[in-house]
Amino acid sequence: xxxxxxxxxxIIVLICFLPIGIFLSLWILFESPGGIFFAQNRVxxxxxxxxxxxxxxxxxxxxxxGRITVGARDARITKVGYYLRKYKLDEFPQFINVLKGxxxxxxxxxxxxxxxxxxxxxxxxxxxxxxxxxDLASLAYFxxxxxxxxxxxxxxxxxxxxxxxxxxxxxxxxxxxxxSQDLVIICKTFAKIFRA
Numbered sequence: 001x002x003x004x005x006x007x008x009x010x011i012i013v014l015i016c017f018l019p020i021g022i023f024l025s026l027w028i029l030f031e032s033p034g035g036i037f038f039a040q041n042r043v044x045x046x047x048x049x050x051x052x053x054x055x056x057x058x059x060x061x062x063x064x065x066g067r068i069t070v071g072a073r074d075a076r077i078t079k080v081g082y083y084l085r086k087y088k089l090d091e092f093p094q095f096i097n098v099l100k101g102x103x104x105x106x107x108x109x110x111x112x113x114x115x116x117x118x119x120x121x122x123x124x125x126x127x128x129x130x131x132x133x134x135d136l137a138s139l140a141y142f143x144x145x146x147x148x149x150x151x152x153x154x155x156x157x158x159x160x161x162x163x164x165x166x167x168x169x170x171x172x173x174x175x176x177x178x179x180s181q182d183l184v185i186i187c188k189t190f191a192k193i194f195r196a
Contacts, residue, residue, distance in 0.1 A: 001179060002104065002179065002182070003101075003104075005105070005179065005182075006098050006104050006105050007098070007099065009098075009105050010095040010096075010098040010099050010105065011099070013092070013095050014092075014095050014096070014099075017092055017095075020089075021092065024055060024080070024084065024089060025055075027080045028055060028056055028078075028080055031078055031079060031080050032059055032060070032078050033060060034056055034059070034060040035056060036055065036056060037053050037054065037055065037056060037093055038053075038054045038055070038056040038057070038058070038090075039051040039052065039053055039054075040052050040054070040112065041112065041113065042110035042111065042112060042131065043110055043111055043112070043113055043116040043127065043131075044102055044103070044110055044127075044130065044131050045127060045128070045129060045130045045131070046127060046128065047116070047124075047127050049113070050097070050102040050103075050110075052094060052097060052102075052103075052110060053093035053094055053096055053097055054090045054091060054093055054094070055084050055089065055090040055092065055093060056078075056081070056090075057077055057078060057080070057081030057082075057084045057085050057090045058074075058076045058077050058078060058081055059076055059078060074145070085145070086196055087193055087196050088189075088193050088196075091133060094133045095133070098133065101130075102130070102131075103130055103131050103132060103133060104129070104130040104131070104132045104133075105132060105133055105134070105182065105186065106132045106133070106134055106135060106173075106181075106182040106185050106186060107129055107130050107131050107132025107135060107173075108126045108129065108131055108132060108135055108137070108166075108170040108173070108174075109131060109132065109134075109135055109137060109138060109166070110131035111163075115159070115163060118159065118163070119167070123167050123171075125171075125174070126167065126170045126171065126174060129174065129177075134185055134186065134189040135169070135170060135173060135185065136169040136170070136172060136173050136185065137165070137166035137169040137170060138189065139185065139188055139189065139192065140165070140166075140169060141162060141165075141166065142192050142196075144162065147162070148162075173185075
């Protein structure tokens with residue numbers, strides 16, 4: 001049931017989003033050199049790595065200066081990237097990941113390998129399900145970049161404070177998974193986007 005819901009929901013969103021997606025793609029191309037998409041290796045279900053897609057919101061090779069972005073005005077973020085990130089539009093290509101079966105609409109957000117390597121054996125249980133585009137942690141840390149911008153050491157703040165809380169919220173979600181819970185999370189996600 002969840003897989004069928006994911007496929008139908010992803011197709012509807014991609015069709016409705018197509019005109020906006022074309023406009024954003026052209027804006028990205030005209031503003032700075034580089035491709036439309038940014039693909040990054042993330043850890044998926046059962047620890048299998050996949051290429052997560054996003055609209056490119058940063059200058060080429062910006063990731064070499066650090067994985068964590070701090071604040072909406074990080075100098076590595078392009079002008080269009082600011083709006084893509086503010087309204088979470090950079091995440092929409094992940095509906096393609098959903099159609100490919102690598103992700104679900106709702107599920108624990110996939111992390112890069114360096115952070116998954118920090119999981120305890122018990123925490124790795126969240127890798128037993130497909131990662132999602134949104135989850136309880138996405139709602140709780142909707143303005144994560146601004147939070148990290150206030151830290152003297154964003155990397156350590158993420159590892160010591162943010163990541164453990166995200167894992168706790170993922171464990172809470174997995175304790176009672178249901179389609180109704182997924183629908184609530186989806187509705188709350190759209191509500192936060194529209195209020196951004």
